[in-house]
Amino acid sequence: MSVHEFRVKVGPVAFRICSAWKRPIDQLADLYRDYPTPEIPDYSVRLEARSPFRRFIRPSITLGGDYMLPDAAPLPLAQGLLAAEMAMNLQVALGWRRHLLLHASAVEKDGKALIMTGASGSGKSTLAAMLGHKGWRFMGDEFVLIDLVNGEAAPFPRMISLKNEAIGAMQASALDGRFGPLMIGTPKGDIRHLVPARDAIAQIAVSATPALLLFPSFGYEPAVREIGASEVFMRLTQASTNYVALGEAGFTTLTRFIKTVPARAIDYRDGIEAAALVNQLWDELA
Amino acid sequence: MAGPQSPKYIAERADQLLVEPLDAMTLIYQRRSGITHIVAEPVPEILAVMGGDALSAAEVAAWLAAQFDLDATDAEAVVATRLEELAALGLLERVRA
Numbered sequence: 001m002s003v004h005e006f007r008v009k010v011g012p013v014a015f016r017i018c019s020a021w022k023r024p025i026d027q028l029a030d031l032y033r034d035y036p037t038p039e040i041p042d043y044s045v046r047l048e049a050r051s052p053f054r055r056f057i058r059p060s061i062t063l064g065g066d067y068m069l070p071d072a073a074p075l076p077l078a079q080g081l082l083a084a085e086m087a088m089n090l091q092v093a094l095g096w097r098r099h100l101l102l103h104a105s106a107v108e109k110d111g112k113a114l115i116m117t118g119a120s121g122s123g124k125s126t127l128a129a130m131l132g133h134k135g136w137r138f139m140g141d142e143f144v145l146i147d148l149v150n151g152e153a154a155p156f157p158r159m160i161s162l163k164n165e166a167i168g169a170m171q172a173s174a175l176d177g178r179f180g181p182l183m184i185g186t187p188k189g190d191i192r193h194l195v196p197a198r199d200a201i202a203q204i205a206v207s208a209t210p211a212l213l214l215f216p217s218f219g220y221e222p223a224v225r226e227i228g229a230s231e232v233f234m235r236l237t238q239a240s241t242n243y244v245a246l247g248e249a250g251f252t253t254l255t256r257f258i259k260t261v262p263a264r265a266i267d268y269r270d271g272i273e274a275a276a277l278v279n280q281l282w283d284e285l286a
Numbered sequence: 287m288a289g290p291q292s293p294k295y296i297a298e299r300a301d302q303l304l305v306e307p308l309d310a311m312t313l314i315y316q317r318r319s320g321i322t323h324i325v326a327e328p329v330p331e332i333l334a335v336m337g338g339d340a341l342s343a344a345e346v347a348a349w350l351a352a353q354f355d356l357d358a359t360d361a362e363a364v365v366a367t368r369l370e371e372l373a374a375l376g377l378l379e380r381v382r383a
Binding site: 228229230233234237244247248251252255258259 | 304306308309310311313315317320322324
């Protein structure tokens with residue numbers, strides 16, 4: 001039974017989130033209070049009780065929606081916000097066909113986008129969050145949406161999902177930031193959401209031209225390496241959840257991206273080193 | 287290897303393939319299957335010389351030798367292997383000799 005509802009539009013994607021409980025909906029409504037409200041959702045997400053009893057006794061959330069993973073484990077009610085965010089991401093990852101999706105973060109300056117992709121733990125999300133408070137516009141830390149016609153990057157600035165050490169780091173550097181509740185011991189560790197900075201929400205429908213692609217690696221001596229176009233292609237097909245589904249449109253969009261956007265791998269040990277490398281490469285290449 | 291029993295191959299129609307040379311590799315998107323192939327030389331060259339004709343490995347090797355600095359006899363074995371691989375991928379069709 002889903003009795004509470006919240007609607008939000010993030011970039012081009014419109015969501016409806018329904019819940020058997022009021023609290024996750026109230027949390028979402030507060031965190032997303034400055035975002036547009038869509039009339040017609042692209043996707044519906046449901047936070048449902050595992051059984052009628054589990055709505056009240058040790059409340060446990062089962063996710064429902066247009067696109068779901070059949071064996072997704074239920075989450076306790078205290079992690080309702082995480083459940084909603086995971087389900088929203090899943091709809092886009094599995095269902096979106098209007099753009100080429102890259103699992104990446106992005107920030108914007110002067111109408112041009114810096115796109116960062118890499119494995120979990122590479123720091124792409126934390127880097128985007130940090131740069132978003134240092135003069136760049138935060139465009140998203142989960143998906144970058146590449147237009148199939150003109151190659152522009154559309155923003156998808158969901159809540160920034162900070163994990164473990166990144167929580168303290170961002171609380172120290174984003175002093176004016178608005179944070180969600182701290183969720184301890186989730187399947188992804190400790191999680192706390194951060195509302196993107198004001199300009200990210202104000203320009204939520206403003207695309208940018210991809211100008212630099214970085215593959216960051218956290219935990220190594222600072223270094224910059226060139227990456228060949230065929231390696232970039234292979235890495236980006238792995239980073240895209242809908243490349244195969246898009247067929248020819250995916251091929252033409254991705255090959256145009258690779259031929260026009262310079263790419264580098266960067267190693268760094270902390271945010272200061274990363275910001276210095278990013279600014280240096282941006283000045284040289286973007 | 288060349289002889290009356292040598293198999294012949296016809297390449298996928300050119301309008302079914304999108305070919306994008308990158309650095310050392312070339313991407314070939316096949317419209318009919320929706321599959322992207324990542325290939326190295328001499329695959330793009332083989333597909334280019336075949337055009338729409340049914341050719342054997344010896345004939346393809348001779349065409350390649352005429353365009354590139356290689357010996358047709360030496361190239362034939364390599365070309366024969368590549369042609370079988372390309373047929374398995376669906377980028378060529380094996381036809382009767």
